[in-house]
Amino acid sequence: MIIKDSLYILDIKGKHIQYQFFKGENKMFCTNCGSQNPENQKFCTNCGAKLPEAMQQEQSSQTTTPATNEKDSSTAQVEKNSTATSSTQQQPTERTHNNSVTTQNINNSKNTDSFKTNQVHGKQQIIVVAIAIILALSGIGAAAYVTHGFGLLSKQNETAQTTNNTSTSTSSDSSKSDTQKTEEKPSVKVSNIVFETTQAAMRDFDIKLLDVYSIKFTVENNTDDYVFANPTFVFNVTYKDKYGDNQSGTATLLSNVSSPDVYSDDGILLAPHEKKTVTYYINDFAYDAKNNQKISDARFNITDANLVNAPDNPSIAKGNISIDSVNLKDCPFSGVKSNIKIISADEAKASLSLKFEDFSSELTGTITNTTKDKWSSASVRYYIEMDGYYVLNSTNASSVSFIKPDSSANVEANNYIGSKQDGHTYEVKPTFVAYQADNSK
Secondary structure, eight states: OEEEOSSEEEEEETTEEEEEEOOBTTBEEOTTTOOEEOTTOSBOTTTOOBOOHHHHHHHHHHHHHHHHHHHHHHHHHHHHHHHHHHHHTOOOHHHHHHHHHHHHHHHHHHHHHHHHHHHHHHHHHHHHHHHHHHHHHHHHHHHHIIIIIHHHHHHHHHHHHHHHHHHHHHHHHHHHHHHHHHSOOOOEEEEEEEEEEEEEEEESSSEEEEEEEEEEEEEEEOSSSOEEEOOEEEEEEEEEOTTSOEEEEEEEEOSOEEOTTEETTTEEEEOTTOEEEEEEEEOOEEEETTTTEEEEOOBEEEOOTTOOSOOSSOBTTTTSEEEEEEEEEEOOEEEOOTTOEEEETTTTTOEEEEEEOSSOEEEEEEEEOOSSSOEEEEEEEEEEEETTEEBTTOOEEEEEEEEOTTOEEEEEEEOSSOSOOTTOOEEEEEEEEEEEEOOOO
């Protein structure tokens, strides 16, 4: 590092410090060792190096007049002293010469002392300046360390804080994202959809078992409330067009369905977070004239808008359509009306059965109000099985009124089963009770 001013150049190289001093005002400094020299000196009194000629000439020009004046003054003083002595005491010339020599020696002694004093003073100045520079540099270094060191620490702290904040923010954002993934939007899910043939009981002239087409699936309520779900399906089919050529496309079901879990147009009732298997029985039949009997059928509507020459209402019984697979189309759901409350059949202690008479059959049974509400009206939903098979279109409801808490009511209803049991076993399966609370006092 080089630090300059009008008097010196400080050259710091590692641990070595070199000083180079140049001429200042009324002073002469050696460029080799930095020692101060008399103004009329040609060689350094400390190291013997030759002083610069330009500086020597400048110094000589500046000192010519003072030296001449000093010599004239000395000569005049000697002559004056000599005249005075001759006139008064008439001392010998040798004494005057001795006095002159003595005076010159005294002056030389003074000059020597002055030179030594100035040399010592110059060295002291060098030492003082060096100490001041070292202290100044030390102060600058300390200040730089404090400023930049602490600043660096501050920057590091800020960086660490920023990193922590970013990490926290990232962690917070990640937690929020995980929470959003975990907290899925309430919905009703449908899965495991299968199109197959099954059996169901059907009342014609009498009750009998028939093969029927069905859609079997799993439905799950992911909400905290009772809901009615109404899933619809789309079928991937292969069918024959009007020219008798095979085509592939999609279709929707035209035939009606019946299910023990569906009452009227409300849909499938699901308790909060309930998951169960549901079967839609396709309640459609064709007449087999050859065998003089009903056969199961399923009718469809081709939904591909870009297809032409598709048959009108193709059906499985006609043999002009076959089902490749079935997928969920949509599953809208809705909550129960605000003035209606739901309890399970077990909670209501529902007990229902069929009573056969000579010309008819009758549904009888009881339900119990196990809640703290007064029931202004209540409806028990049920379906009927014959020998363990669902009886198509047997899903129904019976109503009762004005039931106090811890009270029971009789349930009675006519049904279409008929009067003949014909050796079959019939069971009435209650599913749930919907009631309207009486909030009046």
